[in-house]
Amino acid sequence: MSMLLKMISAALYVMLFQNLIFNAGYGISEAVRMSAKPRQLFPMAIFITYFSTVVSAICVLLDTIPVIKERNEIVHNLIFAGILLAVYVLTMLVVLVYGKISPRTIRRIGIAAFNTLVLAVPFINYRSAFSVFEAVGAGIGAGAAYIMAVLLINGGLKRLDINKSIPRCFKGTPAVFIYTALLSLAFTGISGTSVFI
Numbered sequence: 001m002s003m004l005l006k007m008i009s010a011a012l013y014v015m016l017f018q019n020l021i022f023n024a025g026y027g028i029s030e031a032v033r034m035s036a037k038p039r040q041l042f043p044m045a046i047f048i049t050y051f052s053t054v055v056s057a058i059c060v061l062l063d064t065i066p067v068i069k070e071r072n073e074i075v076h077n078l079i080f081a082g083i084l085l086a087v088y089v090l091t092m093l094v095v096l097v098y099g100k101i102s103p104r105t106i107r108r109i110g111i112a113a114f115n116t117l118v119l120a121v122p123f124i125n126y127r128s129a130f131s132v133f134e135a136v137g138a139g140i141g142a143g144a145a146y147i148m149a150v151l152l153i154n155g156g157l158k159r160l161d162i163n164k165s166i167p168r169c170f171k172g173t174p175a176v177f178i179y180t181a182l183l184s185l186a187f188t189g190i191s192g193t194s195v196f197i
Helices: 002-017 020-024 030-038 038-062 072-099 103-113 116-128 132-161 171-189
Strands: none
Touching: 002 038, 002 132, 030 132, 030 171, 038 072, 038 103, 038 116, 038 132, 072 103, 072 116, 072 171, 116 132, 132 171
């Protein structure tokens, strides 16, 4: 039961307090793009959750090996990127051999795998010294954070479109950037970290 609680608390931590999209900007461009046409939101979120969870768990398990644990952060970064690449290649091999999947879905898998959000989760695990269960929770929380970010940005886009008091020079992309920046400030305030680090 305590393992489940660790997993849930890590998921909530990553989703709410350490929302990688709003606090650090990881994956924000894909979240903004997806929020304009959120039809593929849940498949994309499933792929992001899959890659961040699997890569995080493997990286935490590898970090229990003393030779890897003693390495500096640059080596860990290279290991994390290598693990992500290996998981992506294995996933694509399985998908192409055993699945009949559309080219659009194959593109989505690639976009999800190499989203900066997926690569950021193992770094949080490494710095927070998460266990395997907490790493799995962090991966699930990253997927949930992506869904929340896209839905919040999508809701803001709808409100910005109907708002007649926005000057013409701020319509469109500038308004989206300002709205996203305000959301980021709000999540940074929730996390309790300083903006001026």
